[in-house]
Amino acid sequence: MSGANRSLKPSEPSHNNRLSFALQAAGIGTWTLDNLHQQIWCDERCRELYGLSGGESVPYEQLVACIHPDDRLDVDIAIQRAINPQSGGTYYAQFRTREAKTRSWRWLRCKGRAFFSETGTAYQLTGVVEAIAPTTNIAGNLIEEAPIATGLYVGRALIVEQANEAILKIWGKDATVIGKPLADALPELQGQPFLDILEDIFATGKAFTAQGMPCDLVVDGTLRTFYFDFTYKPLRNDTGEIYAIMNMAVDVTEQVLAHRQLEAIQADLLQTTQRLGLALEAGSLGSYELDLATGLMNCTPQCKINYGQPIDVPFNLPDLMHIIMAEDRSYVEQAITQSIEKQTAYMAEYRIIWPDQSLHWVRASGRPTHFVGGKPTKMTGVTQEITAQRQLQLVLEQQVQERTEELEATNEELSATNEELASTNEELIEANQNLTRSNENLEQFAYIASHDLQEPLRKIQQFGDLLKTRYADPVGEELVYLERMQSAASRMSVLIKDLLTFSRISTRQASTSPVALSLVVKEALENLSVAIEETSASIQVEPLPSIQGDNLQLVQLFQNLLSNSLKFHRTDESGALVPPIINIRTSQVAVTDLPVSLKPARSAAAYYCIAVSDNGIGFDERYIDRIFQVFQRLHGKKEFAGTGVGLAICQKVATNHGGAISAISQPGKGATFSVYFPVPI
Structure with missing residues (x-):
């Protein structure tokens, strides 16, 4: 049944007569508010207390007009709170109305309960009203005028009935919390002992006093800890029942923190004193x-x-x-x-x-x-x-004197040495100048080798081609001689080119920029793509690091190593080519783990080791010192082409980059060349 169809006036069956008589005897009036139609039913005592005349049912606005203007807002707030389903439906308010005869203001206490439909709509409020002694109002005035923070909490719901400016300031709230349950006004009290203490006071009637008790309050949007001296004092009505609790508090946060700081200082002072005693004893x-x-x-x-x-x-x-x-x-x-x-x-x-x-x-x-x-x-x-220290001091002073005399003699020797070094330095300057001239001569030689020497060789090869055409059908050995001449000229050209490369690497400073070795090896493989295809070589390359260096020199290094692996391949018993298998791997080696014989050009904490291994013919490690020298060959020129300069170039590039190169091998079991580069810091 909806609220609109409910009877406004509650039924009064005979078994409730005794209750009605008891209420009349106590001077308590009853009332029922139809919230949907804003009509209120009042019994005779209720009308008398409000100063109403006329019938039992009056508009709610007419009843509100009887309330003191200063109290109407509080009453409206209390009703709005009661008809909110989340509030539990409890209604409580204290306000003033005029007596019908004297027209003087008197205080009423109104209590009630809201009833809700299935949809959560409050359709009715029912309750009682009674006149209360003016002491409640006097208490309110006393609270307002109290010099310390004071508040009044009414009923077990702990309605904030009164709160002066001092306690509102402590709470960090304004007057809108008045009329709310304390738990709603200060939700941060949940989980703290205060609400339980107040409930216990209603149960036992015993006042509560505390000093320096911590309390967490939200002030200016921040939860902070304060400390208070406070009392909770129960207030009783004429019948001796507790109807409210008065709270008086003093903020002692500064005193508590100062006391704690003093205790900490005293503790530090005690520790300092103890340490001082230990220091005195130890010394x-x-x-x-x-x-x-x-x-x-x-x-x-x-x-x-x-x-x-x-x-x-x-x-x-x-x-x-x-x-x-x-x-x-x-x-x-x-x-x-x-x-x-x-x-x-x-x-x-x-x-x-x-x-x-x-x-x-x-x-x-x-x-x-x-x-x-x-x-x-x-x-x-x-x-x-300090006798022992003094004796030691005398010994030290004597040693210092002796050492001073020795240093003076050493200084004289150093002075003479400096003169010798100055002379040596002049010699070094002259030697450096000679070296510079030598490098310039080398560059001139490289130019001559690149242009002047290559030109006669090209003419020899061209004239040889002409003669081979003229003697296409030779009677004797003329064609054989021509082929030998052209072959020798070709070898001479390759040798000049290799010498030119070696000269450039030896005389020019390597540039220093970040170089990705993976890209270097890729470029070297592209340069050797024809030889790789001809030999059906299989090449595996691990991801390689980046170093500081010269890209052109590094490409030359890996191209020479890969070219050797392709050139010095094995053949099987039938003389067929065994396809080369080449692996390029990388690792990082600490300086303490380097091979004993290896001497890098620049010291570092660790080195990258790039190992190039193959399954070729290998070599005898007795010749390990020879293979990195210029013009040193382990095989005849008829077996394998070459000038004996390639590995010398590899060693020079490794040295230019602060590293070194080494090799291990066995005849018929391939070879592994390991190049070491300093790991960048």
């Missing part, structure tokens, strides 16, 4: 306090030990002056006097005579303290027996 440091007026000294046992005195016998300033050697006594007295007059630190090292007549050194320091009228009355400090 054999004794401490003393000297009374400047009487000369009496309060010495620790270690202090007396430092002076060679029994620890159970008094030891004062006159006793100290007596054991100080006469030569040092005036110096000590002057140092103490100056420290007192200028109020500065005192420091002195002097000699004393122990009771066994042995000589000892003591270092003493101190500072004037306990000032009265601007003048110190005491001096506090420490002492240390």
Whole structure:
């Protein structure tokens, strides 16, 4: 059944008569609000309290008009909260209305409950209303005027009935929280003990007091921890029932934090004192306090030990002056006097005579303290027996003197050496100039080799081709001689080209830019594509690192190594070609793991090792030193073509890049050439 079809006036069956009489006797009125039609039904006592005249049912607006203008908003907020399904439907409000006869304002307390349809719509509110003593209003005024933070929480729902500016400031809230349950006004209290404490006060009636208790509050949008001295005091009505709890609080956050800081400082001071004691003990440091007026000294046992005195016998300033050697006594007295007059630190090292007549050194320091009228009355400090240090110092001073004399003699020798080095430097400059001229001559030779020497060879080959055409049908051995001549000219041309390459690599500085070795090997393979296809070679290349170097020189290096692997291939028993299998692998080797015989041109913590291995004819490792020399060949020119310069070029390129090259092999089992490059930092 919808709210619109419900009866506005509740039924009054006979079994409720006793309840009605009890309410009338208590001066309590009842009411029912039809929320959908904004009509309110009031019994006689309710109408009397509101000062209404007329029938039992009146418009809700007419009833609101009877409420004090300052209280109407609070009543409306309380009703809106009650008809919200999430609020639980509880309605509570305190407000003022005029008495019908005197027209003076009086306070009413109104309680009720909302009823909701299946769709969650509040269709009806039913409740009671009663006049309350003016003490509640007086309490409200007292709370507003209270000099400390004060709030009033009514009922077990802990409705914030009153909250002065001080407590609102502590909460970081404004007056809109008044009329809300405390748990809604300060949701951050969930999980903290305060709501449980308030509930316990309603159950036991016992007040609660705490000092320096932490409380987490959201202030300016930030959850922060504060500390409070506060009380929860239960308030009772005329019947002795607890109807509210008054909260009075003082923010003591600064005091609590200051106290904690003080405790931390005290703890640090205690630790410092303990460490100081340990340091004094570890360093054999004794401490003393000297009374400047009487000369009496309060010495620790270690202090007396430092002076060679029994620890159970008094030891004062006159006793100290007596054991100080006469030569040092005036110096000590002057140092103490100056420290007192200028109020500065005192420091002195002097000699004393122990009771066994042995000589000892003591270092003493101190500072004037306990000032009265601007003048110190005491001096506090420490002492240390430093005889061993002094003896060591004397030995060191003697050694320093001897060393100084040795250094002076060495300096004279160095001066003479510098003169020799200056002369040597001039010789080196002259040698460098000669080397520069030599390189220039080499470049000129390279130019001549590239142009002037190649030209006659080309003419020899051209004339040979003409003669071969003329003697196409030779009677004798003319054609054989021509072919030998052209073959020799061709070998000479290749040799000149290789020498030119070697000369360029030897005399020109390698450029330094990032070079990807994978691209270098790819370019070398493209240059050798014809030879690879002719030999049906299989080549596997691992991903290679990048280094700093000269791209052209590095291409030449790997092209020479790959060319050798293709050239020095094996044949089977029938004389057929065994296809070359070439693998290029990479690894990183620490300098400590390099082969003993390997000497890279530049030192580094680690090196990239690029290994080029094949299944060719191999060679005897007895000739390992020869293969990297210019014009050194292990095979005749009829077996394998070549000039004996290729591996020398490889070694030169590796050296130019701060690395080195090595090889391992066995005849008939292939060879592996390993090139080492420094790993860039």
